[in-house]
Amino acid sequence: MVAKLVRTQPELLTVALGEWYQFLTGYGLTDEGVWKVLRHCPRLLLGPEGGTANTPYNAGAAIVFLKSYGWTDEAVLERVLPCYPEVLAARPEQLQAAVDFLRSRKFGDEAIRRMVLTFPPLLTGPYNDSLFALIDRIRASAHNKYVVSGSYHV
Structure with a gap:
């Protein structure tokens, strides 16, 4: 194994x-879960393309950041690590x-919290015209009659 x-991820030899094993098992993953991370989420350990390797300390700082927005x-463990490991590879400054x-686009704290809870990869960019358009649509839809009446949240 x-x-x-x-053979498939030789760059893992630099990590x-x-x-990482101590961090991930200490955070609650089983040995099998750690193997899954190694196989399926190498970006968590390696960091961004062409960047420096990620560290358990940095991943822990990203988790603290997410928890400040309501993540448990x-x-x-259930959603961010398997689905969005790039969020845990992002630096706190990023x-x-x-x-x-998002604040500069006139999103309030509650709207940002909901966006971070709903779609955490939004925090990792990169920002381009299509993402700007999506953010503007989300912003506009937050003020439609269904949201205002409480039928659903954006």
Whole structure:
């Protein structure tokens, strides 16, 4: 299993796997869960393309950031880690810059909290014209008659 993993992801040899193992098992993953992370979420450990390797400390800081917006440890394990590992590879400054960007687009704190809870990869960018258009549509839909009447939240 290890040989196959290293053949498909040789860059994992540059990562402090022992530290990651301690971090992930300490956070609640089983040994099988750690293997799944290694196989399916190498971006969590390796960091962004062409960037420096991620560290357990940085992933922990990203988790603290997410928890400040309402995420629970269980939700991070069940949803963020398997589906959006790039969020845990983002630096805290990058996450905060994304929130600051949303504020500059006139999103209030509650709207930002809902967006972070609903779609955490929004925090990792990159921001382009299509994403700007999507953000503007989300903003506009937050003021339609269904949201105002409480029928659904955006």
